[in-house]
Amino acid sequence: MTTLFRTNAKKQEFKWLPVGSIARNPNQPRKIFEEAALRELSDSIARFGVITPLTVRQVAGGYELIAGERRLRASQMAGLTAVPCYIIAAEEEDSSLMALVENLQRRDLDFFEEALGLLRLTELYGMTQQQAAEQIGRTQSAVANKLRLLRLGPETITTVREFKLTERHARALLRIPEEDKQLKAAQEIARRAMNVEQAEAYIERMLSERPPREQGQTRRFVARDVRLFLNTVTRAVTTMQQSGFGARLERKNEDDVMVLTIRIPQHPL
Template sequence: MESRMRKSLGKGLEALLTAPTPAAAPSELTVAIRRHGLLQPLVVRHIAGRYELIAGERRLRAATRAGLARVPVIVREARAEDRLELALIENVQRENLTALEEAEAYRQLLDQHGLTQDELAERVGKSRPAITNTLRLLGLPDAVKAQLESGELTAGHARAVLAIEGVTEQVSFAREIVTRHLTKSETERLAAARRARQGKQPAAGRPTDVHLRGLAEEFTRGLGTRVRITRHPRGGSIEIEFYSDAELDRLIDRLRQALPRA
């Protein structure tokens, strides 16, 4: 059942509306609803004299199993794209997605609905850094993604792999993590050592530039995506992250608006 849900996610948002919900998934929810009632209303829309469910399939199934004859609902006028967005958010919040499935779901919301990472974080009830860290997993080499999907690596391991520069080096590092059965903390320490050897760490004893860190946080809030400012011996760099073509277009528009007109 779970594999069918994952395949539906990969086919796009439309498939989520008809994807079967795992039969065993609502069991704990059923017990809670039987004891406390349905605390969070379902979302429906009125169409042709009937009501169509937009979000809350698992809660509806669980309420039915709990023996409820009536449930609270919110009636909403929703366009097709709004229904797809609500359905995807429902799945992100409620289903047991893998880290990569969650990242892909976030990318679809950013890409197809024009949300910023801050807006997405607010809608799914997570912090923006959590959204950013999950999206970064999409940048892993395919071989490392396969290890993450199979359970050989955790999301924490995978984020440490992303700290290493170069696809070949990342694949090799991931293989070493699996072979040596490294914990997340061991992996992070080893990744820090590798980055130091790659020359990406600041010089030892160099004070943290509080001003630059503050600017990076200000730019992150203003652009709605992660921004890093790094000093180098002969200058520095500003790195702006994006995770879809739509997000890149949005960032380009924002930056162009800030440029002085000729």
């Protein structure tokens, strides 16, 4: 991360700081803190102290947290009045970006928080998916797949989170284009406590039971076999020939592409 930010390593300083002097970072990507997990961490801190110092920057009237909000919260629960901190010199924008990247690198966000964090890297900080992937040690395809989760409707996302469905459950729900049907499926999967395989089978049945016209619309979007489209072009040229037009279809393969040329005389034969 050192090449990404305008911080100066020589200005890093270690201090014990009063808990009350540290303000939380408003751009912290983690929004959900599980009480039971915090309590476990608090118990550990009460026994052994804070093993890994927090990272903060100095601001007017105190300090702003860059990394370590779970440790800060757990320390407060444990009754600590001061915590060990690294104080670094960082601009406001760098502070927010560091907090975001640090959380994404730790991989302890839930998958929707990860997706929202990656979205901020690409939109707020102007990174490409490849650049975002390099910052957090992932592949570009992993970043793209995570961002796709945000295509789910907001109520579906709430249901997935509330019932603690897995990321694979969420990916399966992406197959359903309509938000209302996504939500219905998510609720049914949660109600019946389906595992991933059962959920995928349920969604497959749900899609196969669509009315014929709706199924046809879906096929147009998901068709992947180029032969389907090639047959359509060939039939169109054949129809023109039978109607008296001397149409000709020429096909040539070039590397990874197929070149189709249709020659149609301006006047029928």
